[in-house]
Amino acid sequence: HLATSLPLPSEREHLRPRIDLVVFMIDIKTKYSLKNVETSLARVDASFFLGKVCFLVTGVGRVNACSIETNAICKLGESYCSPVLFCELELEGIRVATAQRLLRMLQICAGHIPGVSALSFVSLMRNSDYD
Amino acid sequence: MDETVAEFIRRTVLKIPRDEIKMMLQKWGFLSEVQLQTVNFHQIKDNISQEVVQLCEENSADIKQAAALDIIYNHSYQNKRMWSVYQMKKSGEELEYFDITDFKKKFKRRLQSALKNVTITFKEYEENAIWIRVAWGTPYKKPNQYKPSYVVYHSQTPYVFISASVLKSNMPLLCQALIVASNYHEIREMELRSHSLNSLKDIVFKRYSQNFPTYTTKPLQEVNVEPENADIRIVHENRSEKERIHRLNQEVFGSGPQPKLEFAQYRLETMFKSDPKLDVLDKKEPFRCLVKFSSPHLLESLKSLAPAGMADAPLSPLLTCIPHKARNYFKIREKKGLFPESFVSP
Numbered sequence: 001h002l003a004t005s006l007p008l009p010s011e012r013e014h015l016r017p018r019i020d021l022v023v024f025m026i027d028i029k030t031k032y033s034l035k036n037v038e039t040s041l042a043r044v045d046a047s048f049f050l051g052k053v054c055f056l057v058t059g060v061g062r063v064n065a066c067s068i069e070t071n072a073i074c075k076l077g078e079s080y081c082s083p084v085l086f087c088e089l090e091l092e093g094i095r096v097a098t099a100q101r102l103l104r105m106l107q108i109c110a111g112h113i114p115g116v117s118a119l120s121f122v123s124l125m126r127n128s129d130y131d
Numbered sequence: 132m133d134e135t136v137a138e139f140i141r142r143t144v145l146k147i148p149r150d151e152i153k154m155m156l157q158k159w160g161f162l163s164e165v166q167l168q169t170v171n172f173h174q175i176k177d178n179i180s181q182e183v184v185q186l187c188e189e190n191s192a193d194i195k196q197a198a199a200l201d202i203i204y205n206h207s208y209q210n211k212r213m214w215s216v217y218q219m220k221k222s223g224e225e226l227e228y229f230d231i232t233d234f235k236k237k238f239k240r241r242l243q244s245a246l247k248n249v250t251i252t253f254k255e256y257e258e259n260a261i262w263i264r265v266a267w268g269t270p271y272k273k274p275n276q277y278k279p280s281y282v283v284y285h286s287q288t289p290y291v292f293i294s295a296s297v298l299k300s301n302m303p304l305l306c307q308a309l310i311v312a313s314n315y316h317e318i319r320e321m322e323l324r325s326h327s328l329n330s331l332k333d334i335v336f337k338r339y340s341q342n343f344p345t346y347t348t349k350p351l352q353e354v355n356v357e358p359e360n361a362d363i364r365i366v367h368e369n370r371s372e373k374e375r376i377h378r379l380n381q382e383v384f385g386s387g388p389q390p391k392l393e394f395a396q397y398r399l400e401t402m403f404k405s406d407p408k409l410d411v412l413d414k415k416e417p418f419r420c421l422v423k424f425s426s427p428h429l430l431e432s433l434k435s436l437a438p439a440g441m442a443d444a445p446l447s448p449l450l451t452c453i454p455h456k457a458r459n460y461f462k463i464r465e466k467k468g469l470f471p472e473s474f475v476s477p
Contacts, residue, residue, distance in 0.1 A: 003368035004440060012368060032441070 006040035020110040022048055023102060025056045026073060029065045034072070041080065051118030052109050053082040056098070061088030083125045132188045139276050140187055140197050143204055144180040152179060155207065159200050162186050194276070198252040202264050205281060206256065209328045212281065212294040216323045216331055216457075217306070219289040222316035229286045229313075231261070238263070238312035245304055250274045259286045267301050280305060283328065289315065290335050292328060322460035330390035334457050340387025376437045376444040383451045389430035395459040397422040397449065402465055417465070430454065 001008075001016070008016070022044060027033040037055075044053065055077050059065065070086075077084035087098040109118040147155055153172050156162055162183070170182045187196075205212065235253055242249050248268025255261055263282040268274035278296040282305070291309055295302060306318045325331050333339045367373065403418035426432045430453065437444035445451075453459055 001366045001368055004372070005369075008368050009371065011371070015366075 005036055006043040019048075020052060021102075021106045022053050023056050024053070025058055026068070028057055028059045028068050028070075028073075029062065031067050034068050034076075038076070049081055051082075051120075051122035053080060054102070054105060055082060055084045056102070057084060057086045058089050060086045061090060061094075081122070081126070083122060132192055133194070135273075135276070136192060136194050136197050137184050137188065139194075140192065140200065141180045141184050142277075143197070143200050144183050145176055147204060149176055149179070151207075152176075152183075155200075155203055156183065158203050159196075161190065161192065161196050161200070166190075194250055195252065198250055198264055198266065198276070198279075199254065201276070201279070202252055202254045202262055202281075205264070206254070206262060210326050212328075213324060213326055214283075214292045214294050214328050214331055216321045216335060217291040217293055217309075217318050218321055218335075219291065219310055219313065219315035219318045221289070221314070227314055231255070231286070234261070234286070234312045238308050241308040241311045242304065246270070246301075248272065248274050250276065250279075260284070261286060265301075265305065267296065267298055282309065284309070284313070285332075285336075286313075288336065291318070292331060322458040324459065325390075325392045327391040327393075330392060333390040334454050339390050339454060340385035373438070379444045380434060380437055383445060384430070384434045389428070389434060390454055392429045392453070392459055393427065394423055394425045395429060395450070395453055395461075396424075397461045397463055400462065400464045424450075429459075 001019075024037045024040070025033075026037050055073065057070075057073055073084055085098060085101065088094050105121070107113050108116050108121045111117075144152060149172070153167065153170075156167060157164075166186045166189075170179060170186070172179060239251050242251060242265070246268070247270065250264075250266040252264040253261060254264075261284045263284065264279050265282070266274035266276045266279040275298075278298060280296045280298075280301065281294040283292040284290075293302075293305070295305075310316065310318050321335075323331060323334065399420040399422065400417045402416075433446060433450050436442040437446065449461065449463075
């Protein structure tokens, strides 16, 4: 399900399945993108932040066009206890790899992987950040 | 052949991209096919232009022919120049038959009586377009062929498109000659400028796709914004909003291509409104500010702002009125009265 911001429009409430993973896409080329995500974060129920939220930063390939500092985004990820992924959508290889990563995360969040919960997975990812 | 004419022809040929030189010389028609066959158009441009000048020497070219070549080049590359639009007004409702010979005669006579040293060249193109090239001199100097003014006049319309040379002091004379020659009463400059001559014509002749309000009794079909081959597994949560934006955009911009403008300029002479406590210029004097929007294709980029999520729809009427009002230079002043909102001056 794609949305431009939160909250989601109420008219489609009844058609929506259970939400297992929320991916916030931040375009590193526009400050507006970060602002939009920050505003939308306030509308997310706290229970999602136990491993069911992830930040996906796009456009990192174009170094000259960066408008947002990666520090700011990493800080955002830390304060919301959620992992941050970086990718470049214009490169097919990276696009496919990122999609596979997200799919794996989704499988875990939806409970399809026995023995691994969303919370345990996210704490695993967080520990590796500090190494 | 005059040295200056030779040099002018040489420089004009050098401006033309190599692949197009032969075609343009053919359009010019001054050199015969036989002569053109003798030129090697695959060598470097310097050599091509030298050979062309040689041939022109054989045919004794004068400034008239050289100017004709210059018009042909500028007609092909009209978008390299900056064009302004002028509108002429008639005093009465007289419907006069337009006589091109009469026009040319009157125009030449008016200019030459005021300034002896001018080179005037005419060429007619499709859609009743008359191209006029004027090279300006002074009472003591011969005309400067490298800084001519160009005028495009469509005889069935009151509009003139002028690409002035840097020598702006000749504008009043040029305008005067135009109204005398075309039997108009007055001429005024519109606040409309662009590099794309065709787009300027589209705007003033109203040839771009405008959207006319249609009143239908049955509700309009839901517009399908996404392409047909979109993955059905993707659900767009904000579909109705996207459709609303698309519909509004259609209403404002129409569905066809937009005329090509490179910028819009707004000169603000409004009061700066701030918290009175801050004591920053609050309503004491106008805050002079110039806002300029630039783009390779301004109107198309404005059209894509809302669908791209960069701006809210509907866009400010100050932006969307550009083609309808046929202007891209605006002065915004404070509206005097009960409601101090800004208003656009004519």
